[in-house]
Amino acid sequence: MSKATNDPKNPAPSPARKDVVRAEKLQAGYSGKAVCGVVSFSLHSSQSLALVGPNGAGKSTVVKTLVGQLEAVSGTTLINGAEVDDRTLDFRREVAVVFDDDAFFPSLTVEEHLAIVAAGHGVGDVEEVIASELEFFGLTEQAKSRPYNLSSGQRRRMLLAAAFVRPRSLLVLDEPEQRLDTAMRHRLASRLRAEVDAGLALMVVTHDPDFLSTVATKAIFISDTIHAMTPSQAAKAIASENPHAD
Amino acid sequence: MSTQAKERFSAKEIRNYTFRAGLSRTEGGLMELISEVYTSLLGGLTLLTMAGALIVALRHSLGVGDESALVASAVAPGFHSVTLLQAGATVLLTLAAALLSVEMTMGPIAMTLPQTAWWLGLPVRRRGFIQPGFLTSLLWPTIAAVIVVLPLSLGMAKSPTPGWIALATLCGAALAWLLYGLAAWCQVSARGAWLKKITGAITLLAPLTLVSTALYNNVAGKQAITAEQTAWMKYLPTSWPFLVADGELWPLLIVALALGLLVLVYVNLERISTAALKESAAAGAYAASSLLSMDPTELSRSLSTGPSTGKSKIRLKLIFTGGTAHARSIKTLLSTHATMALRSPATLLRVLVLAAIPASLASIEFLGNAVLIAVALYLCANFASTALGATARFSAGNPAVDTLMPLPAKTVRLVHYAIPAVAMTLWAPISAGLLLALGVGSPQLLLLALLAGPGLGAATLRAAFKAAPDWNMPPVAAPMGPIPTGAIKSFLIGPDLTLIVLLPVLICLISGGVPLVAFPAQMTLTWLAFLWGTHLRKPKSAKDGGLFGVPVAGPTK
Known part of the structure; x- marks a missing residue:
């Protein structure tokens, strides 16, 4: 070590x-x-x-x-190339972060949470992207459920899905x-x-x-x-x- | 770095979408609606009663109307030891410091935890998220200023006229805006830790000056500290509304100052960091849950420094060898509860201070009428009994703790009852005794309070083991937005039993006499409160006979 x-196994990249x-x-x-x-x-x-x-x-x-x-x-x-400042729009467009923040809008469904993220990032076909990510994360049947009715693992999947319904x-x-x-x-x-x-x-x-x-x-x-x-x-x-x- | 030419949704649109989607599910069954209406009415009536008591006290202080038994001072002559000016100025200074401290903790610029988690990562201008809250939140300090300044100006102005009182109220509101703006600027610029320390010190020391004056005056003789000697307090910035009420105009400069600061904050709203918003959201969530529990200790922690991390050296004996296993378990549990209580000396001190508040209020010039004292007694009894429920609340939140000992659930609940019951049985006569020292009440009233004590201990348990609002049920519509089903009901559980237990004491305090029938009435209410507070509710599924109400299938042959 x-x-x-x-x-050492990853040599310095080319200047490009x-x-x-x-x-x-x-x-x-x-x-x-x-x-x-x-x-x-x-x-x-x-x-x-x-x-x-x-x-x-x-x-x-x-x-x-x-x-x-x-x-x-x-x-x-x-x-x-820019000093970290998450108040800038560029930072938020480019950087997707998933921590274990178990905070959800109690009245919104899983797909509505994801819609907020996708729409906020200007994703073209919101519904299609959401459907695709729900399927990948095995949440299609829970699309209309509210987060606090999901299991802990399903809520984790939902958080991860939120990082994938947006560009990064x-x-x-x-x-x-x-x-x-x-x-x-x-x-x-x-x-x-x-x-x-x-x-x-x-x-x-x-x-x-x-x-x-x-x-x-x-x-x-x-x-x-x-x-x-x-x-x-x-x-x-x-x-x-x-x-x-x- | 790739950039998108245009954001499709603005912050305002996302905000609207979130609220519309939430509100579309704001529904609940008829019973939930009836329950919320009933509890809202009960809460409203309680507030009206308290407001009525305040108005009665004010009318008395202003000398308006005939002096009836209700408005007459219940305090014996010679005990008016603090002038209304000193009390008013000190209260305003303390409230201003407390308001600033709370705003700096919770952040005038605030979001909820879900909002920080789901909105702050979006590449949209945050102004759209925080601006509406920033502007509407201005309403709360404004209302607080009106509630505090209006009656105080009315009571303290030499010759109050509607015009000057309105200007004084405006001055008070501007003072609140200034504090709000100051806290917001600290939040935006991530500075101001020193200011929070100062406000904390003022909040603690200012009320002490009031108590010290009262003590000094009583020891040195009536009016040892004269009104002339405390006249300078009128010139504290927090007392400027009083000057306006007396016809001065220059303090209204504070309006321009406050508006200037608010504009400065408004144009810099985008500068606030994610960390600051998350911090205030977490503080807000902690304060909301503390408010729901009505525990003054938790609430004061949530509004100031956050959860306690102090270390205590209190060690009580936890392992007992004599007696049966049952008796040993009870002793261990009792000792554990005593340890937990003693490890929070600030809580015990707060409970003691609460016992002195009704008497302190009565010692202020013009505020010694029985109705006002009764309201103060009720509120203090409620806060004291709730503060003593920390251990029970911990067990309610962590039910497994109560199953550690080989004891029936009913016995464990009775053990939970022991310390609050003993503490409140001491608290009630102390509070009544201090009032008696001022000439309020009688030895019979003190005895009645002693009998009410064990009932107040039961109210502690009722508040601690109350059902939390159901966050999974559809929220119920309310003027301030959707609230969880049962939120108001949950808020009132505990205070209701305190009121019921204290009824004989409060009625006798207000009426000025203690009839013999009050004693059996008090004993009956205390006994009923004991049964109610220590009652164990069975889980609903047990009544239904199976999961989801489906009857349990019989054995198959």
């Missing part, structure tokens, strides 16, 4: 490939107090970065800082495998990999070695210190941290 800021994300000496934390080591990396389109590490290591804190939901203790993050050049997922059944995990991983191959930049926090192996093109192990590693090294690291992962 090398202590480095760039993945623009950084989608560039984190420089970024330290994440709360109220000025760092929770993990200093992170530096870059992520281009058609690349997928997995952030792995034990519970409480600060992975989600790093991700929230990367997308501007938390103030960095130190360092900077650039997304598409960077997708940020925090433990997307949580609460999903094995089949859904495999389908999601395959789809994400296909999207990454087609040009998407993906940042994902995960504890699932299989998910990571399918999706990631590079990885960072987060703890007190930060280690860049290959996906296979990261998968092994997760497996040794969490032998019960399915």
Whole structure:
């Protein structure tokens, strides 16, 4: 395991490939107090970065800082060359983020929630896109249900579907495998990999070695210190941290 | 970075879509509607009664109308220890600091949690989402200012005329707008932590000056601190409405200042960060749930610093060896509840302070009439009994906790009753005793309050174990928007039993005498309250005999 800021298995890209994300000496934390080591990396389109590490290591804190939901203790993050500022329309057009926010409009149905996202992003054929994503996430029969009548896993699927009914050049997922059944995990991983191959930049926090192996093109192990590693090294690291992962 | 030429939906359209879709399902059964109407009426009547009491007190303070038994001061002569000016100025200063503190916590620019989750990621101008709420939210500080400033100006103006009182109210409203604008600017610019500390200190210290004055005056003799010595308080910015009520015009400059600040915030609305909006949404959700529980401790936490994270060193014996397993379990449970109560000394202090509030109110010049004291006594009893229900509420939210001991559910409920019952049995005579020290009531009334105490403990349980509003049922239409089925009913469960238990005490307090029949009446109500508060409701499915009301199938042969 090398202590480095760039993945040795992924050499520096040609100048033509623009950084989608560039984190420089970024330290994440709360109220000025760092929770993990200093992170530096870059992520281009058609690349997928997995952030792995034990519970409480600060992975989600790093991700929230990367997308501007938390103030960095130190360092900077650039997304598409601009300093992170989620108040700009460009940022919100390009960056789709899925955290485990279990907050829903109690009176709206699943498809109405998705319609808000699709319509807000100016998607052409809203109904068709929604129907397609509902089918992918196995929620077609629940389209007219309200979120609080769904199971926890179905609500998770709904949150994930919301990220797919809209355009995006960077997708940020925090433990997307949580609460999903094995089949859904495999389908999601395959789809994400296909999207990454087609040009998407993906940042994902995960504890699932299989998910990571399918999706990631590079990885960072987060703890007190930060280690860049290959996906296979990261998968092994997760497996040794969490032998019960399915 | 690719950009889209035009956003298809604006924030306004998304907002309208969300509300229209929600409102289209705003329905409920006839029984739900009747229940909501009934509880709304009950709530309205309670508010009207309280408003009526306030008006009666004001009429008395203004010397309007004949002085009847209702409006006459119930306080013995010689105990009017704080001037109305000092009290009024202090109340306004405290309320202004509290309003600013609350607004800085909950954010004048606010969204709900679902709105932050589903709207903030959209590439549309956020102004369309937050502007309507920002403008309509101005109504609340305005209403608060009118409710506070209008009666105080009426009561304190030397020669009140409708014109000057209207201008004084405008000045009060402008003061509220200024505070609102200040809190909003702090939110937009992500600054102002120091201001929150100052407002917190004022909120705590200002009322203490009032109590200190009352104590000093009583020790040093009547009017040791004279009205002349406290006259400067009229010039505190928060007291400017009083100056306007007395014919000064210059304090109305605050109107221009407030409007200027509001315009500044308005044009900078887009600058607010996602983090600030999410923070205020979370604070709002916490405050709403605290308000629903009517727990003053939780409410004050939610409006100030958030959930308590303090560490306590209180350790009581939890493992008992003597006696039967049943007795040992009861002792352990009791000890656990006592530990939880003692680990929250601020709650116990608050309960004690609540006992002193009716007497403190009575000690203020012109505010010592029996109706006003009775309303204060009821409200304080209600807040005190609810504050003591923290452990029971925890168990209601985590039912598994109550099954840890090998005890019947009824016994566990009785154990829950023990501490609130003892505490309220002490609280009620303390509160009545302090009133008696001012000459309000009689020893018989104190005895009556003692008998009401165990009933108030039962009200604690009724409030703690009440059913939460059903968030899965279709919401019911209300003037302020859709609300969950049973929300108002849920809000009133607990306060209703407090009122029923306290009825004999309140009637005797207002009427000025305690007839013999009041004692058996009080004992009966306390006993009924005990039965009601400690009653265990059976789950509905148990009555139906099976899931979804389908009778359980008999054994097949």
